[in-house]
Amino acid sequence: MDEKDRTELATFAGGCFWCMVKPFDELPGIVSVVSGYTGGHTDNPTYGEVGTETTGHVEAVQITYEPELFPYERLLDIYWQLIDPTDKGGQFMDRGYSYRTAIFVHNEEQRAKAEASKAALQASKRFKDPIVTEILPAAPFYSAEALHQDYYKTHPLDYKLYLKGSGRDEFLEQHWNSPEDQKRLRNQLTRLQYEVTQHKATEPPYENAYWNEFHDGIYVDVISGDPLFSSADKFDSASGWPSFTGPVAGGLVRREADYSGGEVRTALRSRLSGAYLGHLFFDGPEPAKQHYRVNSAALRFIPKEELEANGLGRYLVLLNG
The missing domain is CATH 3.30.1060.10 (Peptide methionine sulphoxide reductase MsrA)
Known part of the structure; x- marks a missing residue:
């Protein structure tokens, strides 16, 4: 086997x-x-x-x-x-x-x-x-x-x-999710990363780390390191935020209803860390038209050549197709 x-x-x-x-x-x-x-x-x-x-x-x-x-x-x-x-x-x-x-x-x-x-x-x-x-x-x-x-x-x-x-x-x-846990997170993350992942803040468009990053690699949860998105699924949405047609594995990204801002939207969270990621829209590329618009502050990018060293070598197949 x-x-x-x-x-x-x-x-x-x-x-x-x-x-x-x-x-x-x-x-x-x-x-x-x-x-x-x-x-x-x-x-x-x-x-x-x-x-x-x-x-x-x-x-x-x-x-x-x-x-x-x-x-x-x-x-x-x-x-x-x-x-x-x-x-x-x-x-x-x-x-x-x-x-x-x-x-x-x-x-x-x-x-x-x-x-x-x-x-x-x-x-x-x-x-x-x-x-x-x-x-x-x-x-x-x-x-x-x-x-x-x-x-x-x-x-x-x-x-x-x-x-x-x-x-x-x-x-x-x-x-x-105690005060001690939140204190550890504040020490682990930048202020923007904390506000985005914990309080659903939205970073400025075009003024974030990955909106125009198109090198081969995997985007992981900034808190837990779980692989969430691949450069193979990334596209230019002209929104100013990193956008993907889908996650690496659906089970690691959770959808939930978001009623804030006077409209009904679909919010995205990293399933295991609970970190807020962004929103799902349906104006992406054909055929599914899915558009996972994600805050850079919720992600950490690992280039293709560093995947093996980070224990993510199994995802190289996604980038070699």
């Missing part, structure tokens, strides 16, 4: 599995996210049986992913930002053994990376209490019933009501 086509498994328990699918789903390199049960002592448990707390199983998600496109370390980064790792008794409003947190590792390489990630989180003092999430050997994984697969897609209203009622989002906002 070609190295770039290799897939691996990652298994995470983080409370209700309904809430553990969407954050990983449809990212580049994520092949599938399956809700299920693992870690117990019975075969083929049902949702009802696991809920009785007698099978030893926990609700979990098992992710099939391509490590060359989405490394295990990034999966861990997302995982920690979905849970309360200091809670032994469950997660948020779901209490009991079956809702505890755990990382189930499939090999020693995953174990080493999970242990290092857990130690770094503890050392960061982001949480005052000890990190109690266990790192355990992977056990047989049983897929949950069809009702529980992709619940955020099949039952969107119920999912949103449950997520809001659980208190999960409020907890995560408190711990991952």
Whole structure:
């Protein structure tokens, strides 16, 4: 098997599995996210049986992913930002053994990376209490019933009501978008970069870094370094801002409604960092006519000849066509 086509498994328990699918789903390199049960002592448990707390199983998600496109370390980064790792008794409003947190590792390489990630989180003092999430050997994984697969897609209203009622989002906002986090961002970014990415400011047209940059390369998120746009998709929109016909991978750019300024527009955000990027219009080149108008301040350009050194060599194929 070609190295770039290799897939691996990652298994995470983080409370209700309904809430553990969407954050990983449809990212580049994520092949599938399956809700299920693992870690117990019975075969083929049902949702009802696991809920009785007698099978030893926990609700979990098992992710099939391509490590060359989405490394295990990034999966861990997302995982920690979905849970309360200091809670032994469950997660948020779901209490009991079956809702505890755990990382189930499939090999020693995953174990080493999970242990290092857990130690770094503890050392960061982001949480005052000890990190109690266990790192355990992977056990047989049983897929949950069809009702529980992709619940955020099949039952969107119920999912949103449950997520809001659980208190999960409020907890995560408190711990991952704290005043300390904002202070770190201010130190990391220029004033303009901070105002654009965090407060949806718009930089001046024709007075920004990349509006007329047409060298070969990849444009990454200025905060996280995630690859967002390619020079192969860049075009001159005569707007004074860098413009693209589409992102490198749709899963890394999120669209949302923007009602500011007295009109309805489609705003763009970097999915993993949450950074505001710009807007999507439909006055671009044929056939799709998509025009991703992005602020230079939200991007960092990596020239073609520097992609390998920056761990982005897999995107050279986009530039060599």
